[in-house]
Amino acid sequence: MRKTASQPSRPWPIRQALRRLRAGRDYGGAYEPDDARLWLPMRSQNSSGCCAGTSDLQVTQANSDGSAPSGAPYDYWSDSQINVLLTPTSTSAGTYDLLVTAAYDENGMAFSANPADYPSPRSNPGPIEVTQTAAQITRAGSTVSGGQSTSPNIVSVGQQITLNGTVTGLPAGVTITNQTWAIQGSPIASYTQALDYTTIPVTCSATSAPLAATPTGPQVTFYWIDGDTGSNTITYRVTYTALLSDQSQAVAIAYFRPVRPSPVSFSGTTTTTVPAINESNAILQQNGNPVPSLNFGYPDPDYGIQFNSSVSTTYGGNVALLQLVNTSRTITLTNGTHGAEVSGTYVLDDVGALFCQANPGNCVPQYSGIILPYPANKPGAFPLTDTPAVLLQGTTAGSANDQFQTYLMYQPPGNGSIWVTLETLSWSWNGAVSLSNGTWTLSPNNTYTANPNGSNSTTLPLWSGCRTSLTYNPQ
Amino acid sequence: MLFKSILTLVPMCAMLGQEMAPAKVVEWGPAAGPWQLSISSNKSHYPVGEAIKVTGTIKNVSDRPVLFLNSTFSLFVIDVRTPMPSWIPMKPKARLLPESAPQPGEAYHVIGVDVPPAWQTARILDLNRLFDMSEPGEYRIKFSTTQPTVTMAEGQAAHDNAKVTVTSNELVIMIVAAGK
Numbered sequence: 001m002r003k004t005a006s007q008p009s010r011p012w013p014i015r016q017a018l019r020r021l022r023a024g025r026d027y028g029g030a031y032e033p034d035d036a037r038l039w040l041p042m043r044s045q046n047s048s049g050c051c052a053g054t055s056d057l058q059v060t061q062a063n064s065d066g067s068a069p070s071g072a073p074y075d076y077w078s079d080s081q082i083n084v085l086l087t088p089t090s091t092s093a094g095t096y097d098l099l100v101t102a103a104y105d106e107n108g109m110a111f112s113a114n115p116a117d118y119p120s121p122r123s124n125p126g127p128i129e130v131t132q133t134a135a136q137i138t139r140a141g142s143t144v145s146g147g148q149s150t151s152p153n154i155v156s157v158g159q160q161i162t163l164n165g166t167v168t169g170l171p172a173g174v175t176i177t178n179q180t181w182a183i184q185g186s187p188i189a190s191y192t193q194a195l196d197y198t199t200i201p202v203t204c205s206a207t208s209a210p211l212a213a214t215p216t217g218p219q220v221t222f223y224w225i226d227g228d229t230g231s232n233t234i235t236y237r238v239t240y241t242a243l244l245s246d247q248s249q250a251v252a253i254a255y256f257r258p259v260r261p262s263p264v265s266f267s268g269t270t271t272t273t274v275p276a277i278n279e280s281n282a283i284l285q286q287n288g289n290p291v292p293s294l295n296f297g298y299p300d301p302d303y304g305i306q307f308n309s310s311v312s313t314t315y316g317g318n319v320a321l322l323q324l325v326n327t328s329r330t331i332t333l334t335n336g337t338h339g340a341e342v343s344g345t346y347v348l349d350d351v352g353a354l355f356c357q358a359n360p361g362n363c364v365p366q367y368s369g370i371i372l373p374y375p376a377n378k379p380g381a382f383p384l385t386d387t388p389a390v391l392l393q394g395t396t397a398g399s400a401n402d403q404f405q406t407y408l409m410y411q412p413p414g415n416g417s418i419w420v421t422l423e424t425l426s427w428s429w430n431g432a433v434s435l436s437n438g439t440w441t442l443s444p445n446n447t448y449t450a451n452p453n454g455s456n457s458t459t460l461p462l463w464s465g466c467r468t469s470l471t472y473n474p475q
Numbered sequence: 476m477l478f479k480s481i482l483t484l485v486p487m488c489a490m491l492g493q494e495m496a497p498a499k500v501v502e503w504g505p506a507a508g509p510w511q512l513s514i515s516s517n518k519s520h521y522p523v524g525e526a527i528k529v530t531g532t533i534k535n536v537s538d539r540p541v542l543f544l545n546s547t548f549s550l551f552v553i554d555v556r557t558p559m560p561s562w563i564p565m566k567p568k569a570r571l572l573p574e575s576a577p578q579p580g581e582a583y584h585v586i587g588v589d590v591p592p593a594w595q596t597a598r599i600l601d602l603n604r605l606f607d608m609s610e611p612g613e614y615r616i617k618f619s620t621t622q623p624t625v626t627m628a629e630g631q632a633a634h635d636n637a638k639v640t641v642t643s644n645e646l647v648i649m650i651v652a653a654g655k
Contacts, residue, residue, distance in 0.1 A: 358530055392580075
């Protein structure tokens, strides 16, 4: 017998059990369903007395001619063998005694162990073990299935979720033939960021793999990148389904609530000095010597942009900015040569080789290599400024069109956890300058994004190249 | 076979070298405001032409957060003094190599972030690619950088960031003729 959490129980032929009841078979010739009644008293071995007609197990007999009725193909009746179908209820469990009882205690309609014994109207009892076949979902050794959607398992976005599905109480000879998972939300299988300057070429990429729509196997590992932001209303269901060799199913359901840091704010404050895009010798210095550059912003504390972010986390963890740039820059060298450096797509605005060689432990894609640890249940601020500049030394003209995507990201504690996006902020600066008669003149068409606001997002930053790997090509 | 032997020996030598090398004492320059700066190299003698990799490390030695300005263009000002006879007190600066000039049109960032006490960051620079250090003799090297002494918010409130120039310890490197 097997029972599943959400599937109705299905019948179980008792042919094997009845083989143990055939002690009086040589005397059972008159014992037929058309002129006798079959009594199959059943009782639990744990209870006293007989439980004839127990509601735990419903009996489906063979037809009066001995043939199998619809829905009970194994049913059979002959002089030497009786097969019936027993259907347990969803709560049936334990060991039951099964007896065949003659309707009338008449000669030839009773049972005896052998011809010399006095016949009895009852067969000897045969035990039937009714087991509950059940599926369950475990995580790190603890059962997470079986709960209610109103009291889900609480996890964090970005946390590695590894679940195992198991089936207990499998009847002898029954095996699991297929296991599938259905996971609500927007789970992903992996998200990997890579930055390594020791390889040739430089390893600079981020990839994400979606979780299969129906993962298979006894174990599934995934991450939620979306979830609840403090409303306690978002609950995702995970369903594990095991298909058994007898074509029945065992199903387990677990409920999860992945929580995102909340509240979160993210915005940018751009310089108020006019012109925001300027040319000066005040931003870049080559070994202490000022050099001209086209800049967005001014020397501190009048930065091009200041990122203002505030994050409150339930679990603590790490918070960082990560910036992608779609850049297009041009220069005209003093010898008249034109060059262009174009990314063509968004690439990582990376920390560069010098930083990574000196700080191998901090050679990370996060902006400027800075990752801030955050305490649990405590808001934290993460101010960071940026004044981008393009070196004009050796040129007579230059332009920059940088489109930035800045991600406010969070990584929960725990092995295998990944960075997830909390907010994204789009900003840009597009400026040009040219040298004429010894004077730098700014283009009147220079533009930038003033005081951009971030927006809630779960989109993970993906890239396949680094900004510092770009090179100028002659035009 | 020879190649295989070399592959086997190299890790062993490296392991022995690690065990036998004396503990390296990191020297620091004088504290300036919340900052202290250290430079070091992996050895004291270099043949002419060999890469001279010097690590500069800056650290917040105060007990409070402070704004750190990181220029991806050039964080440190490097002072390299060329060999001169000991009786000549003046040590001229080493010449910057033309090829060390940055690529025109290259993009850089000046990034500011408040860093907590004890926070530090480092850069490794190959001085042989920046300066003419082809003449054998003793070179004296110092790094410096100018950094705020207040937090970002404090600087913005005052509309000015008080700054201080922090200088490293002096590193002495001996360049020897190739083959010696």
